[in-house]
Amino acid sequence: NAGVMQNPRHLVRRRGQEARLRCSPMKGHSHVYWYRQLPEEGLKFMVYLQKENIIDESGMPKERFSAEFPKEGPSILRIQQVVRGDSAAYFCASSPTGFHEQFFGPGTRLTVL
């Protein structure tokens, strides 16, 4: 049973470009969470999604960031017009329900030049 998969593992963007981060949850998991870890800081919750629904986006920046988890395919975290402060590791986690442990993917390291 494959674990949580994220791609790309490393992403380099110039300021003003768009970044798309993908997350495929573990098989049988329909709950997906995105977290961000800034350099030298702890992980911070961004958004919680179920298939086709955003359940909790209280940790998402109000502008430039969006997330989706379509009926088919991976969850996508989209960052428009990236700035240097967006450089971070973005981790996705999945869970079979909203009340079980969350299992993390290897992360996408975004570098904004």
Added chain:
Amino acid sequence: RKEVEQDPGPFNVPEGATVAFNCTYSNSASQSFFWYRQDCRKEPKLLMSVYSSGNEDGRFTAQLNRASQYISLLIRDSKLSDSATYLCVVTGDTGRRALTFGSGTRLQVQP
């Protein structure tokens, strides 16, 4: 005040030592509690859940004190492979399942 507070360390201990980490959380409505470990900025991996009755998994023992909003992790007979950052993690009330992470305590086990 941070929602989850941990001593950042680092804790430098010799192999075979016993080491204890502590953590406090501010939300009295928190429902679930965990210790995760993170190696060199890789993904966090669940070490163990934490229950009020206390729980043990091999060399690791975790304890929760809801009245004091305090969580602990004890590692006995430390191994070199235990070197990592240990993250104290809580969830919110039943309506909020997002994990809230402490900043982590770094452990370095010396040969």
